[in-house]
Amino acid sequence: MSMSSETSYSFVRALYVPVALAAQVTIAPLLSIFGIQPSVLLAVFVLFAFRSGPLASIWMGFGCGLLLDTYASGAAGAFALAMSLVGFLVGQLHERRVHVGYLLRVVLLGLATLLHDTVWHMASRHGGDSLAGFVAKVSLPGALYTMLVGAILFAVRPPRQARNW
């Protein structure tokens, strides 16, 4: 009994995010410019959400977020919440439902990064007062850098034509 190509592809695709998580903690610090790191994890995770839809993305984000929460400082559950939410929202633009062009994908990745950071910041109970400064000084530069990485990634992995548009 052999697995269908779609099933085996789903298994492979599910490995992308954990691999990206490993890349985030090992390679991303090497790409740091003036202390700003790209989020390789989010770039791959957003791509995963486009490909796999909301349900898989919620649970994948929850698992990876919990893993990050386990080893990161701050309130436990903040990463899980942020990634699950991003997975849920981006997953609404599943390739099988909506066709999202290349540039829009890159823009959505930037927005997803900002959303992720904002949710994480609020869930970590850092306070709303410091949110604006955090977004302007940390999140926005990081989002731009992540968009750059995502632009390369999305160019390498173009959207699949699930429907004949």
Added chain:
Amino acid sequence: MLILRWLASQAFKGREILSILFVFGFCLWLSSRPEAIQKGWRKGFATTVFLPVHLVVEHLHVRWGIEKELREIRRDNARLIAENAKLSELADIRSTIGEFEGVRPRLEFPFIGARVISRDPVRLGGIWILDEGGRKGIQEGMAVISSKGVVGRILASTGGYSQMQSLSDPDCRVAVMSVRSRNPGIIHSPEGSGVFVEYGATSDIRVGDSLVTWGAGGIFPRGLPVGRVVEIRKTGTTGIMRQARIEPFQDPWQVRDVFVLLRPPILRVGGGDSLFAAEPSRGLVP
């Protein structure tokens, strides 16, 4: 039963909403727990759900940490070895200069320090290369000494280097005399295997005598320490010459830093034109 089936079908239809609601609820509940409970959850996750990941991460962390530390230790070790070699060299030079300070006031001639940079690693004698040459005033025929005694003489010099014939070279001959009896002899080193002094059967040279340069030949000033007689040998059938083995004051194997006496020789090495220097009769001021 029907109600349960209906609920299940509704849950399946709204599984995305239910999932995100569950995640929301769980994460908000977890993040609102006290710090100690959050730590417990983290520890629990790390040792149960994420144990394989945790083991891999720990393994990689330890491995990379050790490798990084090893690289740093190796780099530091190389740097320390280089620094140590440099400091040892400086200490060596300082020690040599310190030893020579005792001899310096007794020297009548100016001198210049040099380092032996090349020599035969197997044979005792041979030609050695010094790292100073004509640019510093070193000329052919000048005496080379250390703080302990005679080392050799300059054979040739170029701008930055010079060739020195060691006392243990088979072609080197140095006129010496016993400090005790003032009787003369000739230092030579057949086959470079050891240093010997040849003297007449009537000369009074005994075991234990200290030998110094005699001054004859114009290469070495009079009175430079050469060595001590350790063994008397009889040579030939006629018995008119005798040979004694001497132990040089300066062990040829240990020579590293030397001093060249900037004193023009009376005669050039290898014969030829004679060249008389001004009052080169004494090397050491009594």
